[in-house]
Amino acid sequence: MSTGSDADEVQVEPQDSLLSEFFEDSPPNQVARVSDLAVIQPSYTPILNTPEIQLHCASEVCDGIRFFRCVSTDKRYTAAHYKFFFLTYQCSNCRQTEKHYSLAVKMDHIEQPTGEIYKFGESPPFGPPTPSRLIKLIGPDRDIFLKGRRCENQGLGIGAFVYYRRVVENQKNRILKEIIKVSEKISLPLDKIQILRDAVQETQFSRALDMTRNAVPESLLINGHSPLLLLHSALSEGVHALSDEDCLELASSIRVVLGELSERLAQALKDEAELSRALTTLMHHKKANSSNPPKSS
Numbered sequence: 001m002s003t004g005s006d007a008d009e010v011q012v013e014p015q016d017s018l019l020s021e022f023f024e025d026s027p028p029n030q031v032a033r034v035s036d037l038a039v040i041q042p043s044y045t046p047i048l049n050t051p052e053i054q055l056h057c058a059s060e061v062c063d064g065i066r067f068f069r070c071v072s073t074d075k076r077y078t079a080a081h082y083k084f085f086f087l088t089y090q091c092s093n094c095r096q097t098e099k100h101y102s103l104a105v106k107m108d109h110i111e112q113p114t115g116e117i118y119k120f121g122e123s124p125p126f127g128p129p130t131p132s133r134l135i136k137l138i139g140p141d142r143d144i145f146l147k148g149r150r151c152e153n154q155g156l157g158i159g160a161f162v163y164y165r166r167v168v169e170n171q172k173n174r175i176l177k178e179i180i181k182v183s184e185k186i187s188l189p190l191d192k193i194q195i196l197r198d199a200v201q202e203t204q205f206s207r208a209l210d211m212t213r214n215a216v217p218e219s220l221l222i223n224g225h226s227p228l229l230l231l232h233s234a235l236s237e238g239v240h241a242l243s244d245e246d247c248l249e250l251a252s253s254i255r256v257v258l259g260e261l262s263e264r265l266a267q268a269l270k271d272e273a274e275l276s277r278a279l280t281t282l283m284h285h286k287k288a289n290s291s292n293p294p295k296s297s
């Protein structure tokens, strides 16, 4: 590899990827060259390689990244050109969750494991899962958000940005009301709560977010920044002035901030609930002790 400014101009042959990476990380409608496409068996028909892969399993038992193994049986590569495969992968832990792939495969040569693979689609759809708390936070705009997510997964930056912007603008009040709920629970000073309430009434979106500048409770700040101001600055960019790549980057940051905010809101309410439960327990304990003086044993 050369270094320096010339390096940018050197055309590097893209390296073949591994089939497992293709299954896990490639969005649909993409073709890739892979180095381990087929299992070659001398004097037998080659078969499509189906390595074990790691995916998010959403079952109650798992709810995390798990190994998935292919349970499809017919994997013989008999065609001279493209051959189509429907593969089913199953979570090896719960054995409930399945992933289905629709693929076209072309080997370079019947005696070589390399070749091309195209992903028509997969079900459930490609992409990391959207946290249920985030879905709850945006409520009625779930479908628009998921459309944005699909755009983002396929690298369609402008589409993703516009969908996410609509979600945040539509659900501004829902988000603000959740923040007010936390603020009331943790007894934020009343003047700050009032600012948040005024922001709900303010119909001009960017003015409303700007008003909340110093009113968001500390427990909801992300690295010291108000999530509302972070959203505001991402959304204030005009989509006409931005490239698709810039939009994609902004769209991803909007999604990350929304996700983080939904986590913090839930955590703040949970912390508060735990704290008041603990206090109630201690108060009862104290009362019970004072009404029943300890007996000598």
Ligand SMILES: [Zn+2]
Pocket: 057, 058, 059, 061, 062, 063, 066, 091, 092, 093, 094, 095, 096, 097
């Ligand atoms: Zn599972």
